[in-house]
Amino acid sequence: MARRQQEKSRQTGDELLAAATELFGTKGFAATSVNDITERAGYAKGSFYRHFKSKDELFLRIVADKLADYRMRRDRQITAARSLDDVYAIIWDFLESIVQDKGWSASFLEFTIHASRNPDLCAELNNGVYRLSNDIFAGMVRPFLPEGYPPEKLGAFNTALFEGFLIHNLLGTGTLDTADIRQAALNLAKSFIAAPKEHS
Structure with a gap:
C-alpha cells in the first residue's frame, strides 16, 4: 500500500513537472500560474504544494x-x-x-x-x-x-x-x-x- 502511494506521488510530481515544462516553454515563466500548471496536469492546486513549495x-x-x-x-x-x-x-x-x-x-x-x-x-x-x-x-x-x-x-x-x-x-x-x-x-x-x- 505504501509503495503504491509512493508511486502515485511520484507520478503526480512527474505530471506536474511535464505540464510546467510545456507551459513555461509556450507562455513563459511569469505568465504561467500555479493554477495553469495544475489544470494542465489535471490535479487540484493542493497537489502542487504537496510536491513543491513554489x-x-x-x-x-x-x-x-x-x-x-x-x-x-x-x-x-x-x-x-x-x-x-x-x-x-x-x-x-x-x-x-x-x-x-x-x-x-x-x-x-x-x-x-x-x-x-x-x-x-x-x-x-x-x-x-x-x-x-x-x-x-x-x-x-x-x-x-x-x-x-x-x-x-x-x-x-x-x-x-x-x-x-x-x-x-x-x-x-x-x-x-x-x-x-x-x-x-x-x-x-x-x-x-x-x-x-x-x-x-
Missing part, C-alpha cells in the same frame, strides 16, 4: 533535471575529448540545443531576471546544480589547462558569452550565428590561457 522551486527543479540529463550525455562524450577544442565542441553542442529551443531559452532568461531581484533565489540559481559554469565546466576543461589557471574563470566567461548570445538570438538580430559564437568562445579561451597573468 513556482520558483518547480522551475529550479526543471533546470536541475535538464542539466542532469546534459551531464549524463556529457560524461559519455567527454571521455573521448583529447583537447580544449574537443571539450568546447561538446559544450557548445549542448548550448546550441538550448538556443534552438526558443521557448525554453526565453523562459530561462526570464527566470534569471526574476531571480536577480531576490537575493536568496539569486544565490540558489548560482548554485552549480543550476549553472553551466563553475564546477560543471571546470571539471571538463581542467585537464587541458596550464597548471594554476583557474578553470572556473573560463566557465564564467563561457556562460556570460552564451547568455549574451542567447539574448541576441531571441531578439532576432541575425548578425551572429552559433558557428560565430562557438569559434569566438574557443579563440578567446585560448587567448586567456596564453596570457594568464593579464587576466588573473
Whole structure:
C-alpha cells in the first residue's frame, strides 16, 4: 500500500513537472500560474504544494533535471575529448540545443531576471546544480589547462558569452550565428590561457 502511494506521488510530481515544462516553454515563466500548471496536469492546486513549495522551486527543479540529463550525455562524450577544442565542441553542442529551443531559452532568461531581484533565489540559481559554469565546466576543461589557471574563470566567461548570445538570438538580430559564437568562445579561451597573468 505504501509503495503504491509512493508511486502515485511520484507520478503526480512527474505530471506536474511535464505540464510546467510545456507551459513555461509556450507562455513563459511569469505568465504561467500555479493554477495553469495544475489544470494542465489535471490535479487540484493542493497537489502542487504537496510536491513543491513554489513556482520558483518547480522551475529550479526543471533546470536541475535538464542539466542532469546534459551531464549524463556529457560524461559519455567527454571521455573521448583529447583537447580544449574537443571539450568546447561538446559544450557548445549542448548550448546550441538550448538556443534552438526558443521557448525554453526565453523562459530561462526570464527566470534569471526574476531571480536577480531576490537575493536568496539569486544565490540558489548560482548554485552549480543550476549553472553551466563553475564546477560543471571546470571539471571538463581542467585537464587541458596550464597548471594554476583557474578553470572556473573560463566557465564564467563561457556562460556570460552564451547568455549574451542567447539574448541576441531571441531578439532576432541575425548578425551572429552559433558557428560565430562557438569559434569566438574557443579563440578567446585560448587567448586567456596564453596570457594568464593579464587576466588573473
